[in-house]
Amino acid sequence: MLRPTLIGALVTLVAIHPLTQAAECSRDGLLTAASTYLSAQTSGKITDLKLASNFTYQQNNKVSDIAKGLLSTAYKIDLNRSTADIVACASYTMWISSSGTKPYVVGTQIRHRDNNTLEIAMIDTIAATTGDLFFNAKDTQKYIAAEDWTSLPAASRPSRDLLRKAGDAYLDMWTDATAADKIPWGTDCERVEGSRLTKPCGGQLPHGGSAKPNGMRRYVIDQEMGSVDVLCQFDSLGNLPDSHEIRVVDGKVKYVHTITVNGK
Template sequence: MKLWILAFSSLALRASAAPLAQEDEPACTREALIEAADAYIAAQTEGSLDALAAFLAEEWIYWEDNEEIDPSTSVLATKALKLDHRRTNADVVECASYTEIISADPAKPYVIGTQIRHGADLKITKIDSVASTTNSWVFDAKKTLDYVVKEDWFEIPEADWDDRDVIKAAGTRTWTCGVMRRRRTRCRGVRRARGWKGRRTRDGARRRIRARWGCRRTITRRRTRIGDTWWIR
């Protein structure tokens, strides 16, 4: 049975205090991070960078699906999305936020995870998104939304909080499938599958894939890791 399970990191990293700031630098606060994330959401619903203009550093960069690209060609700047779900986690120690959004609109379905990083002046220095849509392997925005709305994000009593190092360690060891997509490649990254019986992929799963994908057109399973490489990268 074909089952699509979205791979967004669901670990919210709580920080007990903001990092020490220079006298002429504003402290990183949850309010500032959420305000910038709200501007990002506004930009995505408009399909324009205008709502983000006041929050961007002069030399900010944009990454999409693990590649740096021109922001003007991004999903953020070219696709006005009707959002059915949004959740943002804020990390004042790293001065970064992680926002997951889902648009189950049949005309423009998208599932996007975005990390926003801020500089010492709280301006956005980097936006890093993983965007899945129609033709992404086993993509189903509606089913993803069904899973997400069932999550229970109750507040954990402060006495039961784990410390930051414990949460980061758990995140670093938790692998998620970030983007499953077809991609032209020269057989880098993931071992190609051959024949109808398939071969074992890097994660040990057996895949029944047509031989026609071959080498030049393989199915690449991109993995993103929370912790040190994705959420706190």
């Protein structure tokens, strides 16, 4: 029989060093889940996804029935790329379908609960198609396919704080006259807004003028890729569902991508 003092010591030891530790969110797990999302989109079969019991599907900033959303239809994906945020346990996937009868440019954040990448807690999608702002899927695909998204060396990866500030400053340009000047623009930066290419990024920028800040901001920050994606509601221009992705290389903004839906 264990003496009371020994039992107390064991209880204290277990409290300090739990026998089971919470799982860590892994990059591989996030990217694997993103891959299953792409496979489900290609097949149009929601059953290919392992969804959590209290799963949420959101499309163009509205909570929706996944069975009636974009994932219920199969699309040929002509270009895709995913990034991973192990701190938020979330991923961002951009995909383009330019060869079908209804083209799409899509940005999707996938979120996991309790660091469990085996189950998807939320799929949050911004989906632009014909008629949306500056939309031309073939041109967008052409510009983005030419970009370099090689992983950054560990020593030169930007901090999460810098990436988030870059994303916020970009979205603040419409309400803050000084925001554009706070962004570290690269001289070779490229900005793809819908299908419009602007080089360098730092030209033709807003400097305030709107009273409505862009809200509903949701972030996926990937330091290995030097990127931040922000899904939001573009209130400065009229409640538009929107995705803004920014990549920072060597401390300077290298790429900016925007997907904006006209709010229909």
